[in-house]
Amino acid sequence: MATSAPAFVANAEWFGQPRGLTILFLTEMWEKFSFYGMRSLLVLYMVKHLAIAQGRASWIYGIYAAAVFLTPLFGGVIADRWLGRRTAVICGGLIMAAGHFMMASENLFLFALATIAIGSGLYWPSLPSQIDSLYAHDDPRRKSAYNVYYMGINLGAFAAPIVIGGIGEAYNFHWGFSLAGLGMIVGLATYVAGARYLPPEPMRRSALPAIEIVSSGPSQTGLTRRFALLLAVAGMVVIFRGAYEQLGNTIALWADQSVDRAVTATLAIPVTWFQSLNPLLVFAFTPLLVILWTRLAAQGRELSSILKMVIGAGLVGVSYLLVAAIAFWSQQHEVRVGWLWLVAFIVVMTAGELYILPVGLGLFGRLAPKCLTATTIALWYSAGFLRTLCAGWLGTLWTPLSDGTFFLATGAVALGAAALLGLLVPSVAHMERCA
Numbered sequence: 001m002a003t004s005a006p007a008f009v010a011n012a013e014w015f016g017q018p019r020g021l022t023i024l025f026l027t028e029m030w031e032k033f034s035f036y037g038m039r040s041l042l043v044l045y046m047v048k049h050l051a052i053a054q055g056r057a058s059w060i061y062g063i064y065a066a067a068v069f070l071t072p073l074f075g076g077v078i079a080d081r082w083l084g085r086r087t088a089v090i091c092g093g094l095i096m097a098a099g100h101f102m103m104a105s106e107n108l109f110l111f112a113l114a115t116i117a118i119g120s121g122l123y124w125p126s127l128p129s130q131i132d133s134l135y136a137h138d139d140p141r142r143k144s145a146y147n148v149y150y151m152g153i154n155l156g157a158f159a160a161p162i163v164i165g166g167i168g169e170a171y172n173f174h175w176g177f178s179l180a181g182l183g184m185i186v187g188l189a190t191y192v193a194g195a196r197y198l199p200p201e202p203m204r205r206s207a208l209p210a211i212e213i214v215s216s217g218p219s220q221t222g223l224t225r226r227f228a229l230l231l232a233v234a235g236m237v238v239i240f241r242g243a244y245e246q247l248g249n250t251i252a253l254w255a256d257q258s259v260d261r262a263v264t265a266t267l268a269i270p271v272t273w274f275q276s277l278n279p280l281l282v283f284a285f286t287p288l289l290v291i292l293w294t295r296l297a298a299q300g301r302e303l304s305s306i307l308k309m310v311i312g313a314g315l316v317g318v319s320y321l322l323v324a325a326i327a328f329w330s331q332q333h334e335v336r337v338g339w340l341w342l343v344a345f346i347v348v349m350t351a352g353e354l355y356i357l358p359v360g361l362g363l364f365g366r367l368a369p370k371c372l373t374a375t376t377i378a379l380w381y382s383a384g385f386l387r388t389l390c391a392g393w394l395g396t397l398w399t400p401l402s403d404g405t406f407f408l409a410t411g412a413v414a415l416g417a418a419a420l421l422g423l424l425v426p427s428v429a430h431m432e433r434c435a
Contacts, residue, residue, distance in 0.1 A: 002206040007185075009168075010369065016136040016149060016339060017141060017145070018095060018135065018195040018197070019194070019339070020130070020134045020194070020197040020198045020199060021131065021134055021145060021149065022152075022194075022197075023190065023191065023195075023197050023198060024127055024128070024130060024131060024149060024198070025148070025149045025151075025152030025153050026152070026187075026194075027089075027127060027187045027188075027190050027191040027194075028127055028128075028149070028152070028153040028156070028185065028187070029122065029152055029153050029155050029156035029187070030156055030186050030187025031093070031096070031127075031153075031156070031183075031184060031187050032153045032154070032156035032157045032160065032182065032279075033157070033159055033160045033163075033164070033183040033187075033277075034096070034097075034100055034126035034156075034160070034164075034183040034184045034187070034331045035120075035157075035160075035180075036156070036157040036160040036161065036248075036275070036279075037079050037160035037161065037163065037164025037165060037168075037176065037179065037180045037183065038100060038116075038164065038176075038177060038180045038229065039248050040161040040164065040165035040168075040211075040248065040252075040272040040275050041134075041164065041165055041168040041169065041173055041176050041177070041272070042061055042064075042248075043057055043058070043061055043248070043252055043253065044169065044173075044252065044256070044271070044272075045168070045173045046061075046248060047253075048152060049106075049173055050106065054253070054398065054399055055396045055399060057397060058249060058250070058392055058395035058396050058398065059392050059393075059395075060113075060408075061248075061249055061395070062245075062249075062389055062390075062391055062392015062393065062395060063389070063392060064113045064116075064117065065245065065348050065391065065392070066385045066386070066387075066389045066392070067113075067114070067117035067238050067385070068116065068117045068120045069382055069383065069385045069387070070117075070121075070123045070382055070385030071117050071118055071120060071382075072120065072121050072125045072377075072378040072381035072382050073121075073375075073379065073381075073382035073385075074121055074378075075088060075092065075120075075121030075122040075123070075124070075126065075374075075378060076126070076127055076129075076374040076375040076376075076377065076379075076381075076382075077374075077375050077378070078122065079122065079125065079126045079129075079374040079375075080371065080372055080373070080374045080375050081174070083122070085126040085127075085129055085130055085374055086195065086198070086201060086203045087125075088123070088126035088265065088374070089122070089123055089126045089127050089188075089191060089325075090120040090125030090188060090191070090192070091115045091122050091323065092119045092121065092122030092124075092126065093119065093121030093123050093184055093188040093191070094119070094188065094189060095115060095116075095118055095122070096115075096119030096120060096123060096184050097119075097181045097184035097185050097188070098119075098181075099112045099113070099114075099115030099116035099117075099119060099181075100116065100117075100177055100178070100181030100183075100184060101133045101144055101177075101178060101181040101276070102115060102350070103174075103177035103178075103180070103181075103315065104174040105174075109318040113352065116253075124378075124381050125374040125375070125377045125378035125381055126270070126374050128146070128149065128361065128365060128377055129365070129373040129374040129376075129377050130198055130199055130266070131145050131146060131149060131366070132145070132365050132366065132373065133200075133202070133373075134198075134199055135376075136166025142366075142430050144290050144293070144294070144361075145362075146358050146361050146362030146365060147286055147289070147290055147354075147358050147359075147362065148286075149358075150282070150286065150289075150357070150358035150361070150425050151282060151283055151286040151287070152215060152282075152285050154278075154279035154282040155279070156183075156279075157278070157279035157281060157282075157284065158276045158279035158280045158282075158332025159276070160180075160183075160275075160276070161272040161273060161275040161276045161333035162272070162273055162276045163276075164176045164177075164179050164180055164183075165181065165270070165272025165273070165275065165276075166270060166272060166273070167179060168272075169270055169271070170270070171216055171274055187211075188366060195215030199276065202258060202373070203239075203302060204372055211231060223369065225431075226367060226431060227376075227379075229378065229424070229427055229428055229431055230363075230364060230367065230376070230379060230380075232382060232424055233306065233309070233360065233363070233421070233424060233428060234379055234382075234383035235383065236420045236421045236424065237309075237360060237380075237383055237387065237389035237417070238383050238386045239357070239387070239390065239413060239416060239420065240313045240316065240356065240387070240413075240414055240417035240421075241383075241387030241390070241391060242387055242390035242391045242393075242394050242410075242413050242419075243316060243317070243320060243391075243394070243411070243413045243414040243417070244316055244349075244414070246391060246394065246395065246410055247275065247278065247346075247349070247394075248275065248354075249391060249395045250394075250398045250406065252271055252275070252394050253398065254327075255271045255274055255342060258327070258330070258336055258337055258403060259336060259337045259338075259341075259342050260336040260337065260338055260339060262339075269339060272321035272424045274342055274343075274346065276340075277285040277343065277346045277350075278346055278349070278350050278353070279323075281346065281347060281350040281351075282350060282353070282354060285350065285351060285354055286354060286358075287374060289354055289355075304428070304429035304433075305359050305360070305362065305363040305428070305429075305432055306363070306421065306424055306425050306428040306429055306432070307425055307429065308355045308356070308359045308417050309355065309356040309359055309360055309363075309421050310421045310422045310425065311352075311355045311356075311418075312353065312354070312355030312356030312357070312359070312417035312418075313351045313352065313356055313414055313415070313417045313421055314352070314414075314415060314418040315348060315349070315351050315352025315355065316348075316349050316352035316356075316414040317352075317411045317412070317413075317414035317415035317417075317418060318348060318352075318411070319345050319348035319349035319352065319411075319414075319426065320345075320349075320382055320407050320408070320410045320411030320414060321407075321408065321411040322341075322345055322348060323342075323345040323407045324342065324403075324404045324405075324406075324407035324408040324410075324411060325404075326341045326366035327402075327404035327407055328402075330403060330406035333405060336346050345387060352414075360380060361377070361380055362421035363428075363432065364376055364377050364379065364380040365377055366432075368432065394409075394413065397409065
């Protein structure tokens with residue numbers, strides 16, 4: 001069984017949190033620097049450098065992103081049963097780094113994307129599955145740990161489009177992709193150097209007798225019901241992410257083609273820089289939300305995780321309705337959209353993101369059986385296989401539809417996800433209270 005780690009909480013702290021949390025989000029920060037940096041260039045690289053048609057490029061983007069989110073389901077099982085979480089992180093990170101370096105060659109383009117997807121399968125579920133073991137069960141910091149982690153990793157996502165995207169767009173795409181590979185190496189070095197601050201490995205799932213697995217956690221019936229509800233939540237998030245993932249797909253094309261990015265007569269904001277605004281706002285908004293939720297919890301009025309997710313999906317839907325309205329207006333008046341409207345869209349969308357994505361990850365992490373933590377978190381990530389395919393399909397509608405019509409349809413998708421999540425509120429909220 002998993003070994004508890006109160007010693008990490010009591011004796012090894014930075015910034016009021018276990019040192020292991022800092023090591024984990026610094027490691028993930030560098031991975032996100034690589035992932036989002038490459039993503040910020042991907043569609044532009046295919047359309048502008050490889051001369052791939054926009055519709056096909058959107059499908060390649062969607063299939064790649066779907067594969068990145070599907071492989072963690074297999075990687076989580078491998079980590080829980082055989083490799084262990086630390087070995088899975090190191091192996092996955094090395095494979096991802098190799099994939100980023102291969103992106104520097106046009107001939108290896110598709111093979112490089114497949115390599116990154118395979119590495120992410122081992123890496124993604126194995127890193128955050130170590131968070132809960134840093135805390136004692138009754139530690140008041142435990143519930144907000146995933147929000148702190150999410151805030152930390154967005155530092156990498158903020159820097160990625162500026163550094164990797166800026167270099168790739170202004171100088172050479174291949175230099176940008178190589179820089180993404182270097183970021184993965186730095187992240188792995190951080191993880192290995194901070195290994196002494198991380199929780200002990202739990203016993204492998206394959207090493208536990210069947211009677212111990214059942215007796216050490218929920219009953220088999222309760223476990224099945226728990227996974228069924230989590231699977232339903234993941235299914236609703238599939239629909240939500242179809243809209244959310246447009247930020248790195250059609251939103252980039254809209255910013256390039258229809259947004260007036262001029263600041264002065266000679267200076268325009270690069271397209272990729274707008275993608276840095278999202279993680280910057282995550283970093284700015286998260287402390288405010290944590291303070292708000294902590295105060296509500298002290299008063300016994302904090303919303304359940306699933307209700308927060310409903311609000312988040314709704315806010316993202318509203319953000320797309322906002323941008324649809326301004327797109328219709330600009331088309332009617334035959335003018336380009338001012339870049340401040342794009343900023344307003346990202347602000348509202350980010351507020352919604354914080355109510356659904358880190359909250360959902362934390363819900364899966366807290367409700368996971370100890371011997372299946374990586375597998376349970378992999379379920380959250382692997383739902384992205386369908387949701388990014390949905391995003392890729394939705395992206396193919398960009399060319400045949402007008403900008404306003406496309407964004408109106410995308411907003412309807414997010415609002416539909418909010419309505420479906422709302423149906424799960426009673427059951428999931430009860431499950432969370434009983435956990």
